[in-house]
Amino acid sequence: MKQVNVGIIGFGTVGAGTAEILLKNREIIKKRVGLDIILKRVADLDLDSDRGITLPQGVLSNDAAGLLNDPEIDIVVELIGGLTTAKQFISTALKNGKHVVTANKALLAEFGSELYGIASQKGVNLAYEAAVGGGMPVIVALREGLAANNTTTIMGILNGTSNYILTRMSKDGLPYEEAVEGAIKLGYAEDPPTLDVDGTDAAHKLAILISLAYGAPAPFESIYKEGIDKLTQEDIQFADEFGYCIKLLTVARDLGGEVEARVHPAMLPKGHILSNVNEAFNAVFIEGDYVGPTLYYGQGAGRRPTGSAVVSDIMSIARKIKAGSDMQVCPLGFADPSGQKITIQSMKNLKTAYYFRFSALDKPGVLSKIAGILGEKNISISSVIQKGREIEGVVPIVMLTHEAIEKDVTEALEKIDRLDVLQDKTMMIRVMG
Numbered sequence: 001m002k003q004v005n006v007g008i009i010g011f012g013t014v015g016a017g018t019a020e021i022l023l024k025n026r027e028i029i030k031k032r033v034g035l036d037i038i039l040k041r042v043a044d045l046d047l048d049s050d051r052g053i054t055l056p057q058g059v060l061s062n063d064a065a066g067l068l069n070d071p072e073i074d075i076v077v078e079l080i081g082g083l084t085t086a087k088q089f090i091s092t093a094l095k096n097g098k099h100v101v102t103a104n105k106a107l108l109a110e111f112g113s114e115l116y117g118i119a120s121q122k123g124v125n126l127a128y129e130a131a132v133g134g135g136m137p138v139i140v141a142l143r144e145g146l147a148a149n150n151t152t153t154i155m156g157i158l159n160g161t162s163n164y165i166l167t168r169m170s171k172d173g174l175p176y177e178e179a180v181e182g183a184i185k186l187g188y189a190e191d192p193p194t195l196d197v198d199g200t201d202a203a204h205k206l207a208i209l210i211s212l213a214y215g216a217p218a219p220f221e222s223i224y225k226e227g228i229d230k231l232t233q234e235d236i237q238f239a240d241e242f243g244y245c246i247k248l249l250t251v252a253r254d255l256g257g258e259v260e261a262r263v264h265p266a267m268l269p270k271g272h273i274l275s276n277v278n279e280a281f282n283a284v285f286i287e288g289d290y291v292g293p294t295l296y297y298g299q300g301a302g303r304r305p306t307g308s309a310v311v312s313d314i315m316s317i318a319r320k321i322k323a324g325s326d327m328q329v330c331p332l333g334f335a336d337p338s339g340q341k342i343t344i345q346s347m348k349n350l351k352t353a354y355y356f357r358f359s360a361l362d363k364p365g366v367l368s369k370i371a372g373i374l375g376e377k378n379i380s381i382s383s384v385i386q387k388g389r390e391i392e393g394v395v396p397i398v399m400l401t402h403e404a405i406e407k408d409v410t411e412a413l414e415k416i417d418r419l420d421v422l423q424d425k426t427m428m429i430r431v432m433g
């Protein structure tokens with residue numbers, strides 16, 4: 001074989017970036033792989049918009065079915081996003097014996113096991129480097145570079161939109177709503193940016209990383225997620241006074257039998273390496289039992305970085321096609337993942353430190369009532385700040401605790417929020433050491 005033919009479905013931001021790299025870097029790609037990778041077909045319903053890249057004559061059409069059934073296409077690249085249609089396209093391509101590359105994290109997180117099963121059955125590759133962390137090569141790192149290890153910890157910032165919003169809130173003092181507007185204007189966020197700011201996007205990515213680390217599809221619905229949409233400028237400033245910054249953190253840990261898996265805003269000490277990941281950047285820290293800590297940093301979204309990841313998958317499949325034998329790599333990187341099962345730890349059992357901001361009346365005895373309830377639940381306070389009188393006698397009382405159990409914290413806050421001296425629901429943020 002002298003060439004590998006590629007068909008892209010979805011000529012949007014990432015589709016255009018992928019096409020551009022395949023066309024403009026064709027020579028270096030050919031030298032690296034040892035055969036020519038040809039962009040043979042691109043399918044999209046929109047045939048008119050300017051994507052800033054001119055495709056060769058006859059490549060662009062609105063005929064996705066024709067592309068999926070074209071016997072000359074070796075690799076189908078799905079870049080339309082969404083669940084239903086994308087799933088049909090990928091299943092059809094795999095069943096037609098074509099290798100598939102996708103950036104669709106939602107689809108893999110929620111329906112990965114079905115698609116991985118079809119790929120394995122048909123002996124073709126289903127590759128998804130672009131689904132997590134855009135241009136950061138974190139999938140290949142977990143599946144190959146770190147394959148000798150038991151993964152002990154994955155901790156990262158995996159949603160660029162939220163990270164951009166939090167950066168604007170902390171560096172420019174913007175309220176949440178204004179920071180979101182800025183993210184939408186710059187094209188980082190959809191309008192409204194629900195799946196980014198409510199933690200779903202990061203949880204999809206975490207599900208994929210957990211599946212790779214532990215060799216079985218992660219039960220996405222069991223992953224705890226909480227977004228940044230309740231955070232206020234006040235919390236950003238209090239965190240700063242305590243020496244922390246707030247990030248939307250993605251965490252997985254091997255607890256031996258269970259996996260801790262959660263996405264939520266977290267306070268990180270300013271000196272923590274992830275505290276210095278700002279703007280729309282992503283970073284992920286992965287620790288293995290033998291390799292120790294490793295760190296990946298880069299642009300988690302956008303035409304060029306995500307296109308770079310998609311093309312890296314196309315190239316690695318092309319190398320396998322060239323080699324001609326034993327082409328299929330199990331999508332989760334385990335030879336036989338069928339017997340494995342991942343159990344996610346209940347959040348009730350999480351043990352961490354906490355930040356509380358109580359909106360309380362400024363009256364004698366309030367602090368002791370709050371402290372009393374925390375004490376009953378074995379929650380030990382490490383610092384307290386009370387700011388001067390603000391709105392009609394309501395003041396923020398801010399506390400940091402030592403490590404406590406989440407179940408106790410939830411129960412204590414329910415009881416505290418029922419006190420008549422509390423004027424609003426208490427804000428709770430988990431604190432990382």
Ligand code: HSE
Nearest residue numbers: 158159160161300301
């Ligand atoms: N919407 C994602 C983010 C990028 O903001 O990080 C695509 O995964």
